[in-house]
Amino acid sequence: MDFSESPEHAALRSAVAAIAGSYGPTYYQEHARSRQPCEELWTALGEAGFIGVNIATEHGGGGGGLAELVIVCEEIAGQGVPLLLLVVSAAISAEVIGAYGSDDQQQRWLPRLADGTGKVVFAVTEPDAGTNTHRLTTRAERTSDGWVMNGTKYYISGYDDADACLVVARTGTGDDGRAQMSLFVVPTDTPGITANDLPVDVMMPDRQFTLFFDDVHLDDDALVGEAGAGFQQVFHGLNPERVTAAALCIGMARHALRQASEYARTREVFDVPIGAHQGVAHPLAKAAIEVETAALMVHRAAWQHDHGEPAGEAANMAKYAAAEAACDAADRAVQAHGGHGISTEYGVAGLLVAARAGRIAPVSREMVLNFVGTHSLGLPKSY
Numbered sequence: 064m065d066f067s068e069s070p071e072h073a074a075l076r077s078a079v080a081a082i083a084g085s086y087g088p089t090y091y092q093e094h095a096r097s098r099q100p101c102e103e104l105w106t107a108l109g110e111a112g113f114i115g116v117n118i119a120t121e122h123g124g125g126g127g128g129l130a131e132l133v134i135v136c137e138e139i140a141g142q143g144v145p146l147l148l149l150v151v152s153a154a155i156s157a158e159v160i161g162a163y164g165s166d167d168q169q170q171r172w173l174p175r176l177a178d179g180t181g182k183v184v185f186a187v188t189e190p191d192a193g194t195n196t197h198r199l200t201t202r203a204e205r206t207s208d209g210w211v212m213n214g215t216k217y218y219i220s221g222y223d224d225a226d227a228c229l230v231v232a233r234t235g236t237g238d239d240g241r242a243q244m245s246l247f248v249v250p251t252d253t254p255g256i257t258a259n260d261l262p263v264d265v266m267m268p269d270r271q272f273t274l275f276f277d278d279v280h281l282d283d284d285a286l287v288g289e290a291g292a293g294f295q296q297v298f299h300g301l302n303p304e305r306v307t308a309a310a311l312c313i314g315m316a317r318h319a320l321r322q323a324s325e326y327a328r329t330r331e332v333f334d335v336p337i338g339a340h341q342g343v344a345h346p347l348a349k350a351a352i353e354v355e356t357a358a359l360m361v362h363r364a365a366w367q368h369d370h371g372e373p374a375g376e377a378a379n380m381a382k383y384a385a386a387e388a389a390c391d392a393a394d395r396a397v398q399a400h401g402g403h404g405i406s407t408e409y410g411v412a413g414l415l416v417a418a419r420a421g422r423i424a425p426v427s428r429e430m431v432l433n434f435v436g437t438h439s440l441g442l443p444k445s446y
Contacts, residue, residue: 087144088144089410114176114178132307133307148269152176155229155303156184160173168284190273199233211278213278218273219272219273246297248287256279305378308385315393318414376438383431390421
């Protein structure tokens with residue numbers, strides 16, 4: 064790996080930061096409080112070609128990879144506007160459809176994902192399955208003219224703002240007795256789907272939903288790739304999901320530290336800026352070291368994915384390290400602000416809650432530790 068940033072990547076950072084910075088944290092906070100999508104910013108990023116930076120040029124994208132999408136995620140979050148749907152629509156859905164979708168599916172969905180005029184969200188989580196994907200109960204059964212889907216999905220981000228949903232469903236049982244899964248692209252206006260709002264206390268524009276599929280009829284062309292190959296396809300999208308989620312954490316952490324550093328430089332108590340005191344400066348400096356260390360792992364994971372190398376270990380480690388660093392950075396930013404740390408005006412308390420969500424989503428820190436213990440250290444599996 065070359066750790067020097069190319070001129071093209073530097074230009075990408077600058078351009079994305081300029082667009083995101085023109086909206087800024089106040090814009091994001093207003094939309095988060097009203098639970099309204101940041102449509103203006105999304106459109107601006109799409110028109111500039113940054114939403115689909117990882118999509119092939121033949122489908123209207125930028126022709127880059129996960130490394131470029133990581134930069135986009137870092138920079139928008141670094142400007143105080145961490146758009147969750149970049150992780151869902153650009154990282155998961157675009158990667159999966161680009162790798163496994165039919166020509167018709169790619170021609171239908173990828174150009175719209177590339178320019179930001181369309182969004183495809185992701186539905187794998189279920190109320191009773193947790194991270195045990197083998198316990199998924201949503202089923203899709205073959206019919207004479209397609210498929211019929213029944214089941215429930217949980218914590219589906221941005222469904223109200225999407226054109227379609229990439230759904231993981233059980234379609235059979237293998238010789239080993241384990242569930243066979245398949246992926247389907249299901250338009251959100253398909254009859255038989257009920258979407259119920261799922262209230263959460265994390266301040267973000269994207270609403271969460273519980274989806275109910277009641278005899279939802281799908282044509283054959285809704286199936287992505289081969290029936291029963293869903294696990295392989297899902298994991299092709301989960302690594303980018305974890306890496307881009309980590310990139311959002313890195314951006315949020317940098318934003319928190321910039322806010323705290325500016326406050327510590329200008330806030331005077333006892334005739335000197337509070338940042339002159341090591342009790343304030345050292346926690347922020349330690350957080351900065353942790354954030355930039357995590358960022359190296361994020362970029363390593365993206366590089367491995369783009370070069371076709373196994374990226375599961377690096378993606379999980381990146382997600383863990385970035386979430387931990389973001390939580391610590393946000394906490395120290397609140398502490399540096401003192402009483403102002405919980406005021407709406409300074410906007411750092413919301414970062415603390417958002418960063419904390421990174422420890423449990425899109426995969427919990429405990430499951431990351433399980434993965435590293437088993438796959439990296441060769442320890443016996445605990446479940």
